[in-house]
Amino acid sequence: MADKTFPLPDLGEGLIDATVIEWLVKPGDRLERNDPMVEVETTKSALEIPSPLSGIVKTLHAADGETIEVGKPFVTFEVPDEEAGIVGTVPKESEPVRRVRLSIPED
Amino acid sequence: MRDTVTTVDGLSLSAETSGPDAAPAILAVHGFASTAQDNWVAAGWPRALEGYRLITFDLRGHGASETSPDPARYSAALLRADALAVLDHFGVERAHWLGYSLGARIGLDVARESPERIATLSLGGLPSTDPLSGALPADLVAGMQAPGRDPLALAAFAEGLRASTAPMQRAEQPTLLVTGDADTIATDPVDLAARLGAELVLLPGRTHSNAVSARAFKEAVVAFVGRH
Numbered sequence: 001m002a003d004k005t006f007p008l009p010d011l012g013e014g015l016i017d018a019t020v021i022e023w024l025v026k027p028g029d030r031l032e033r034n035d036p037m038v039e040v041e042t043t044k045s046a047l048e049i050p051s052p053l054s055g056i057v058k059t060l061h062a063a064d065g066e067t068i069e070v071g072k073p074f075v076t077f078e079v080p081d082e083e084a085g086i087v088g089t090v091p092k093e094s095e096p097v098r099r100v101r102l103s104i105p106e107d
Numbered sequence: 108m109r110d111t112v113t114t115v116d117g118l119s120l121s122a123e124t125s126g127p128d129a130a131p132a133i134l135a136v137h138g139f140a141s142t143a144q145d146n147w148v149a150a151g152w153p154r155a156l157e158g159y160r161l162i163t164f165d166l167r168g169h170g171a172s173e174t175s176p177d178p179a180r181y182s183a184a185l186l187r188a189d190a191l192a193v194l195d196h197f198g199v200e201r202a203h204w205l206g207y208s209l210g211a212r213i214g215l216d217v218a219r220e221s222p223e224r225i226a227t228l229s230l231g232g233l234p235s236t237d238p239l240s241g242a243l244p245a246d247l248v249a250g251m252q253a254p255g256r257d258p259l260a261l262a263a264f265a266e267g268l269r270a271s272t273a274p275m276q277r278a279e280q281p282t283l284l285v286t287g288d289a290d291t292i293a294t295d296p297v298d299l300a301a302r303l304g305a306e307l308v309l310l311p312g313r314t315h316s317n318a319v320s321a322r323a324f325k326e327a328v329v330a331f332v333g334r335h
Contacts, residue, residue: 013254013255014254021317021320022321022322024322034154036151036154036155036322039151039317039320039321039322041316041317041320043253044145044253044254045141045145045146045149045150045316045319046149046150046316046317046318046319046320047149047150047151047320048149048150048151048154048320050151050154100149
């Protein structure tokens with residue numbers, strides 16, 4: 001098994017950070033892609049961010065109530081080795097709506 | 108599917124529907140100075156309401172809907188008519204109403220004026236006093252200045268609605284009230300639930316701005332709508 005860490009994604013509109021309202025999962029939980037994972041609050045609104053993949057939650061990098069900057073490590077998953085090298089991608093939305101989703105940045 | 112709905116007085120509203128056409132419809136109406144995207148989509152409601160036909164729209168003066176600087180274009184009667192125009196546009200005779208804050212207040216009024224169109228009321232963060240009366244709370248004023256907002260249209264909205272609102276009364280439909288227990292805008296939810304004959308769900312620790320994404324809010328609505 002290998003680790004795959006996702007940063008807090010760009011939330012748009014110049015927002016630089018978000019505060020965790022409540023994690024809906026804990027380390028050890030197995031998630032399916034798109035399962036509700038965490039609620040965060042920005043100066044603009046409250047968001048629910050879904051799981052970016054199917055896997056096991058290993059580490060939550062911010063506690064409930066903690067503020068985290070965009071781009072900082074947010075959540076780490078445990079994935080099978082053969083998936084570890086694959087860079088996460090953001091699915092393209094056909095409609096002009098913004099669904100916040102986690103992805104791993106390409107260096 | 109995103110669509111444009113024309114109001115009785117000729118404004119364009121941005122509306123969207125998702126889920127099976129044949130499923131029971133839920134019309135979700137956002138709060139003052141918010142949008143359908145921020146209030147419902149980003150907060151995770153489409154996932155929570157999977158299996159229903161979810162209909163959302165931006166209130167006039169908000170989001171991608173048309174704005175006007177004229178307070179007369181934001182009367183309570185026009186706001187009620189807008190919601191019915193959206194239902195008509197998508198061919199929905201009767202829907203469950205899901206509203207937050209001002210969107211909850213409009214729902215109460217639509218349910219009383221057009222009871223045949225509304226099956227149930229799920230009302231989140233509903234203030235117990237008239238909407239936008241008196242001085243606006245500081246966090247609402249800040250919300251009016253947020254990116255993507257039109258402060259002039261919102262000021263006209265507040266003025267027009269304030270001048271045309273009738274006192275709040277209970278509706279005949281089954282009613283659910285959901286409020287954060289740290290909400291400083293929708294205060295006294297216990298008294299309000301009694302006045303409205305509503306079931307009450309309190310969200311521990313939640314404020315007016317962060318109650319919208321609460322899992323307990325979504326679960327309460329899914330259970331309530333499912334029972335009716």
